[in-house]
Amino acid sequence: MTDETPVIPELNRRMLLRGGLVAGAGLAVVGLGTVGLTGVADATTRAVASRGKPAAAQPATTYQTQKYWAYCNNCGELWYTGNKTTGVCTSAETKSINGGGHIKSPSFSYELRYNVSGTGGPSYQPGWNWCHKCQCLFFVNNPTPSACPAGDFAGPHAPGGFAYSMLYNDVVPGSSQGNWWWCGLCAALFNAVGGEGGDCAWDGGQAVHIAGTSANGYYSLAYDVSYYSTSAP
Numbered sequence: 001m002t003d004e005t006p007v008i009p010e011l012n013r014r015m016l017l018r019g020g021l022v023a024g025a026g027l028a029v030v031g032l033g034t035v036g037l038t039g040v041a042d043a044t045t046r047a048v049a050s051r052g053k054p055a056a057a058q059p060a061t062t063y064q065t066q067k068y069w070a071y072c073n074n075c076g077e078l079w080y081t082g083n084k085t086t087g088v089c090t091s092a093e094t095k096s097i098n099g100g101g102h103i104k105s106p107s108f109s110y111e112l113r114y115n116v117s118g119t120g121g122p123s124y125q126p127g128w129n130w131c132h133k134c135q136c137l138f139f140v141n142n143p144t145p146s147a148c149p150a151g152d153f154a155g156p157h158a159p160g161g162f163a164y165s166m167l168y169n170d171v172v173p174g175s176s177q178g179n180w181w182w183c184g185l186c187a188a189l190f191n192a193v194g195g196e197g198g199d200c201a202w203d204g205g206q207a208v209h210i211a212g213t214s215a216n217g218y219y220s221l222a223y224d225v226s227y228y229s230t231s232a233p
Contacts, residue, residue: 061118065111066162067224069137070104075149076190076198076209077102078110078180078221079135080161087135088150090186091199102135108177108223112137114162125168125219128189130161134201137164138187146187147201157187169217180219184212189219 068082074091079102086101093100116124127141133150138157146156166189171178180191185202190209192198200207211218 061116061124063113063116063124063165064162065113067109067111069110069112069221070102070107071110071191072102072104072136073107074098074103074199076192078137078189078191079104080130080137081135083135085135088133088148090149090201090205093149093153094199094205110177111222111224112162112164113167113222114164116165123168123170124165126163126165128164128166129157129159130164131157132160133158137189139182139189142187144184147185147203149201149205153201153204166219167221168219171220174222175224176220176222178218178220180221181209181211182219183209185210 068080069078070081071077072079072089072091074089074097077089079087079089081104086099086103088100089098089102092098092102112128113124116126127139128137129140130136131138131148131150134148134157136148136157138146138159140159147153148155148157166180177191180189182188183190183200183202185207186200186209188201188209190198192209192211196208196210198209199205200209
């Protein structure tokens with residue numbers, strides 16, 4: 001499919017509320033099958049200032065792709081929609097709405113990359129996992145214990161799924177969206193302009209997501225335009 005949609009590097013929550021994308025079905029649980037495609041990023045040729053020698057091409061960055069991740073319009077976090085469950089959302093749980101689960105409309109259908117290897121492309125950060133309790137993406141190597149809203153906010157996220165890697169301080173070729181941040185409190189990935197916003201599972205769901213102190217800046221996510229709809233929910 002030819003992608004003729006222009007790059008959208010930064011869309012904030014208000015803009016997401018005006019447009020949506022219907023996410024499809026897939027599986028995130030290891031051992032139960034996956035919805036994934038093998039992709040190869042553009043190889044990058046880096047200049048080598050070494051006695052006039054020609055620049056050496058670095059190994060192309062390779063990865064596999066998993067679709068059907070969505071933005072939750074309640075908590076602002078990224079969650080997996082392909083497990084026939086809405087998971088557990090901090091906002092919905094504390095407010096007793098939507099059965100305590102995430103809301104995926106309106107949202108793009110985001111694509112995550114895993115099994116990333118090679119050094120010839122943009123910067124990817126490893127250490128991201130799917131939480132099988134709340135269905136959200138979170139950073140495993142968090143400096144402090146993570147916080148999950150599942151089970152009455154009884155503990156940290158439970159890692160599962162693939163070894164995901166996130167692109168930071170760069171844009172994904174094609175259709176992409178920036179302003180995704182790592183929350184320094186609950187360790188989840190959330191979307192917000194300025195690095196703050198959305199209900200956080202920290203302190204029993206009484207906190208607000210805050211971008212963690214990191215030189216990595218914001219993260220970027222690719223999304224599939226074939227699932228995009230301009231219809232309001």
